[in-house]
Amino acid sequence: MEQPVANIKKIAADKAMSHIQDGMILGLGTGSTAYWAIRGVGELVKQGLQVRAVATSLQSEGLAREMNIPIVSFSDIDHIDLTIDGADEVDKELNLIKGGGGALLREKIVAAATHTYIIIVDETKLVDCLGKFPLPVEVVPFGWEMTQRKLISLGCTARRRMAEDNSIFLTDNNHYIIDCFFGRIPDPGSLDEAVNNIIGVMDNGLFVNMTDFVIAGFSDGSTKVIKKG
Numbered sequence: 001m002e003q004p005v006a007n008i009k010k011i012a013a014d015k016a017m018s019h020i021q022d023g024m025i026l027g028l029g030t031g032s033t034a035y036w037a038i039r040g041v042g043e044l045v046k047q048g049l050q051v052r053a054v055a056t057s058l059q060s061e062g063l064a065r066e067m068n069i070p071i072v073s074f075s076d077i078d079h080i081d082l083t084i085d086g087a088d089e090v091d092k093e094l095n096l097i098k099g100g101g102g103a104l105l106r107e108k109i110v111a112a113a114t115h116t117y118i119i120i121v122d123e124t125k126l127v128d129c130l131g132k133f134p135l136p137v138e139v140v141p142f143g144w145e146m147t148q149r150k151l152i153s154l155g156c157t158a159r160r161r162m163a164e165d166n167s168i169f170l171t172d173n174n175h176y177i178i179d180c181f182f183g184r185i186p187d188p189g190s191l192d193e194a195v196n197n198i199i200g201v202m203d204n205g206l207f208v209n210m211t212d213f214v215i216a217g218f219s220d221g222s223t224k225v226i227k228k229g
């Protein structure tokens, strides 16, 4: 039976639970797919699983605390065993665009500290080439107009992100997000480097060579583990 997207996200998240082991330090992602993973971890904790977790956003931290998942900070740990997060686009090399929810900087810090990085998505996120989804870039508010001009000079159109109430969108780190429309991104590694070389950029939503595997959910209710290939 054809599943609605919300169910597909939950199915992918549920599948990721089998990779969690007692004693692990977990990274908790952000977004509507990661939401189901956090709930899943919460259910396991209720059943007696002992884990500690680092959250990639204040929103995910709030949900984790509601689910009684013990939250730690980087002063308590020196690595993360396993992180489960969502993505806006995934290409065949498992490179990602992330940051649709604005949490890309914390997400990348957590990903970089993680041994096994699992991405959970519904099938609509799987693409041949990254770039249809605008690339979110987190920038320091001071001088953002200059930073945006330098981003545009890389060959995109760009727009500072606004919140739903039409105020300027602020990340959990009190930075702005500039959404950059590049069209196709055939060489994510080079673009990642070029964007991050611009002074004023904190980081961008390209996650290159970070993903260990992807669990994709499909509309028929099935899941597939995708490895680099």
Ligand code: 5RP
Pocket (backbone or CB within 6 Å): 029, 030, 031, 032, 033, 034, 085, 086, 087, 088, 097, 098, 099, 100, 101, 102, 103, 104, 107
């Ligand atoms: C947040 C993210 C999310 O993982 C990404 O936007 C996917 O979100 P969703 O699962 O709601 O589609 O990068 O910064």
